Amino acid sequence: MKTFIGYLLFVATCSCFLSAIAQKTSTCTEYPARFQTQVLRLVFDEKSCLSEQTTAIWSADYRQQLARMDFLQDTKQIGKNITVWLDFNRNVAYEFDHMSRSCTKRTPERSMGKNTLPSNSKLIETIMIGNQMVEHFNVPLISTEEEGADSERELMLTKKECFPVSWTTRDVKTKQVVESSCFANFVPMLSPYVFEMPHECSTSF
8 A cells, every 4th residue: 555655657567569669759757746547556576476456546636745545456455445645745644444434644654756757767669559659768766665776667658648557666687577557547637625534534633
């Protein structure tokens, strides 16, 4: 659940690659600052076996530094119906269990960051997935306790609109996939009520 916080995005897992076109410059330097999307996230262990699977609706506002995750399926939260609200300005997260109507408060594991591509991003190619042109980037990651010093990310954004499509995190030495996420039904806008919390969270702390 925590590995969704402050990261953007993605690698397509079920599309037909029709063509590949080399390109030196990208039209994308940032992705939309406010959006809602469905995400499927897969985590793999050191033997390349699937260890975690999560499906969720992700709402994000990078201008206000707010995020929300509505978990539809989570192998670590079986039998639960969880929504998490994150306020990175206040460095606080609220986790609401819809079944028990209970709310817990915690500190986010990391910052939200910005809706811009890292300066060390490198455009690898522009490819066609279905009828959509997609830009494929390589992004070396800064060393973190969770992902380690030898990780890199492959990121895909739609050309022109710069909507996130997918990401894959790999171990640089083994090229083994550590994490893969893909996104669907991307909407570059938000409901004005999406960050309103139930009173169990807004009045309990």
